[in-house]
Amino acid sequence: MAVMTILKYPDERLRTVAKPVEQVDDALRGIIEDMFETMYGSQGVGLAATQVNVHKRLFIADCSENGNEPLTFINPEIIERDGLHENEEGCLSFPNVYAKVERAGKIKVRALDKNGDTFEREAEGLLAICIQHEIDHLNGKLFVDYLSPLKRDRIRKKLEKEARLAAKLD
Ligand code: ZN
Numbered sequence: 001m002a003v004m005t006i007l008k009y010p011d012e013r014l015r016t017v018a019k020p021v022e023q024v025d026d027a028l029r030g031i032i033e034d035m036f037e038t039m040y041g042s043q044g045v046g047l048a049a050t051q052v053n054v055h056k057r058l059f060i061a062d063c064s065e066n067g068n069e070p071l072t073f074i075n076p077e078i079i080e081r082d083g084l085h086e087n088e089e090g091c092l093s094f095p096n097v098y099a100k101v102e103r104a105g106k107i108k109v110r111a112l113d114k115n116g117d118t119f120e121r122e123a124e125g126l127l128a129i130c131i132q133h134e135i136d137h138l139n140g141k142l143f144v145d146y147l148s149p150l151k152r153d154r155i156r157k158k159l160e161k162e163a164r165l166a167a168k169l170d
Contacts, residue, residue: 003041018138019056050138050140058075082106083106
């Protein structure tokens with residue numbers, strides 16, 4: 001297993017639209033294992049393949065309290081949504097940035113698991129938010145896209161400044 005590099009905003013590769021996975025095989029499962037190591041190592045609750053520069057329709061999540069419920073979603077599709085909820089979100093591609101985003105409160109998702117079998121799952125609360133956030137990533141969409149251009153610009157400047165500082169320290 002290996003920790004992967006997480007792309008940070010405003011890296012343009014985060015805007016890539018991911019392609020459907022055609023085959024769930026050992027190579028893909030290897031990527032998934034590395035993604036879990038990367039996500040858990042960063043204290044994240046979700047990670048889309050796009051964020052580690054793999055442009056396949058795949059994301060992982062673990063929204064459980066104890067971090068012991070790893071979930072894999074391949075070629076995910078939201079087939080039902082219900083209600084609206086505003087929640088504060090963060091993202092591993094936006095270190096220390098949090099913002100309120102409105103999303104469906106309850107959803108039903110259909111996807112393939114890591115064995116290539118189709119499953120459906122209903123979700124609410126943090127997992128529902130997470131699934132919607134990660135599917136956005138696969139479409140090249142970011143949570144700051146829901147904010148005003150002014151707020152988004154402020155976040156971009158903050159992250160660019162931090163990246164410059166980090167580069168100097170390296
Ligand atoms: Zn994210």
